[in-house]
Amino acid sequence: MQKLAKLEFKIASPLLSQFTTHTVIKTIFSGQVPARVYCDNFQSPEIVFAQFRHRAFVAGDPSKVEADAMKEFIESEVFENCRQWDVPLFRLTAEPLSWINHLVRILESRQPITTIYQIYQHQISDQLPEVEIPNGYRFQEVTSSLIEKDFEGKDDLLEEMCSERESVDSFLENSFGIVAFQNQTLAGWCLSEYNYKNLCEVGIATMAPFQRQGLAKSMTCAFIRQAAGEGIDTILWHCYQSNEPSWRTALSAGFSLAKEEPVLMLYLDRALNAAVHGNLNFEREQYQQALVWYQNALSEAEPQSWMAWNGACAAAHCSQIDLAFDLLHQAIDLGFADLDYLVQSQHLTPLKDDERWGELITHLNQIIHT
Secondary structure (H helix, E strand, C coil): CCECCCHHHHHHHHHHHCCCHHHHHHHHHHHCCCCCCEEECCCCCCEEEEECCCEEEEEHHHHCCCCHHHHHHHHHHHHHHHHHCCCEEEEEECCCCCCHHHHHHHCCHHHEEEEEEEEEEECCCCCCCCCCCCCCCCECCHHHHCCCCCEHHHHHHHHCCCCCCCCCHHHHHHHCCCEEECCCCCECCCCEEEEECCCEEEEEEHHHCCCCCCHHHHHHHHHHHHHCCCCCCEEEEEECCCCCCHHHHHHCCCEEEEEEEEEEECHHHHHHHHHHHHHHHHCCCCCCHHHHHHHHHHCCCCCCHHHHHHHHHHHHHCCHHHHHHHHHHHHCCCCCCCCHHHHCCCCCCHHHCCHHHHHHHHHHHHHHCC
């Protein structure tokens, strides 16, 4: 695959323009984002690949690809792009969809993840939604005056503003959004992403202590009203099918499902990649498969404490009590130190009548207090 200069991006346009529900593609060709674009042949490309941060796209004829060359391209060029952008993974969308299975085979040794991705769409009309702000909260537009103030959660907001833009100033100049506060604490945000003419995508988050209070829907409705004032008439909402709170919020705010498609994800860190496999199986209540993936993650270099914790929860669901205790001790050795979370976990209920449960709590308590 050959890297294209910005002035050469138009070579890839006929194939990449198929991704109509991804406005990032439009911002790539308009020069708004510093993406990397590749093709197999400058004169008559049959395969093209584009990447900006964690979002990647491949289009063309998968039968034309040479497997070893594509594997080398991904493990060298694409991985290096991820490192330079400081993102832990890439998520690949493909046209045609047969690319996904093709790349799963090519990247088999890296154990890629496949899952379902959804795109919801909202066409803004003259009848804008009413905004009902939950009691105890206030909404504010993201402006330079807001950013100049100090408040709890500011670093999280600044990081999100730079997730798609090159800087906070670039966000303030080219994007817009709504934030929610409880007193002086940031409770959530709803920000525009990949603005292009009358289109944008949306990024939304509610901080954990403020979830399940109707805040996400209220922020979305406020965002729709703000978008209308910015000249936007179409908003695209991207989420994983497994993220039920996200797509339920979209539907409640008047969005409708526009497209559902398989995507391929691959984390550069092998432990993290295996643990995410475990998480996906855990969400499906496939606890034995999840346990195998967590154990695979823990066998890799530099595993994290949550991988052992999740493995313990999966083992408990599988009635593998001895293994669950072993994994909890491993989680503590790796840095887990949340006694309340341990005691309150419903996943670990099968362990709580075992005499080792009290010993574990005493052990963790001693570590916390030393």
